Amino acid sequence: MDFMIEKMICDGETRIAYEKSDSEFSNLLAVIENTFGEQQTNLWLSISNPHYNPVFDDSTIAVKFHTKPAYAVSLENEPQHVGRKFALNKQWVYDKFYYITSRELCELPYPNSAYPLAIGIYENIYGQPGDSDLSAYKCLYFSCNDHNEVENWCGETLPQGEISTYYAATFLNNECIRVKTYCYDDENELLSAWEVIWLQHAKKLGMSTEM
């Protein structure tokens, strides 16, 4: 049975995230462990298939955590979510921190009627291989009810999910270098309603929850 939790499409390539109960999870874990050695997966929610990531200029596997790694909890600027990227050829490991944002807080550009939901940045954690400073890269995750407006904004034709569609723009020094589209075809998919996740965090953080 297929336990896909997310489908992301970018530049014609599809990245699918498989949760632990999917047999593909084990296959992809084997790919990671073949390059990076044994992994502790207690906190992992999903593993993606390898896909090209321009931030690393490499084939990359993305891991989502269901629970933040402990070190992230003690940070002064604690992220709301954490993921991990394995750049397969460079053999780098970077964690991705996701911070909730809003129209008031977001300084990155986005389509006029879009709602900025989160910003993702790359962090190198002590003990993990990878010596490049990737702080110039940021991803802005947003929702927008007007799909055409997003297409016009980025100058690309983008796919749409049957149930919901969300977007992320990757910026290098505030210049958009790619747009990712997250397509959900089933309302039971765990991440198919980003606004709900955003609301939960916004309330916890005492942010205005008006959208």
Added chain:
Amino acid sequence: MIKPFTILNQLEEIGGTMVTFKLVYNTRTENQIQSKTIKTAIKVPTGYDIDEYIFNYAKEHGWIL
């Protein structure tokens, strides 16, 4: 670079450095994952990199995943 531990104090001693550090680690109880903070001290022998020694020590104890 983010370090998954915080060094609180270092005291030079014969044969090494007594380092006090703290870190947050995950623990699982009845299917729930919780975060706990540990504060402890270890002696890092002379000639070892302090960060690397603490990192390996914490990893061996399962505090860093």
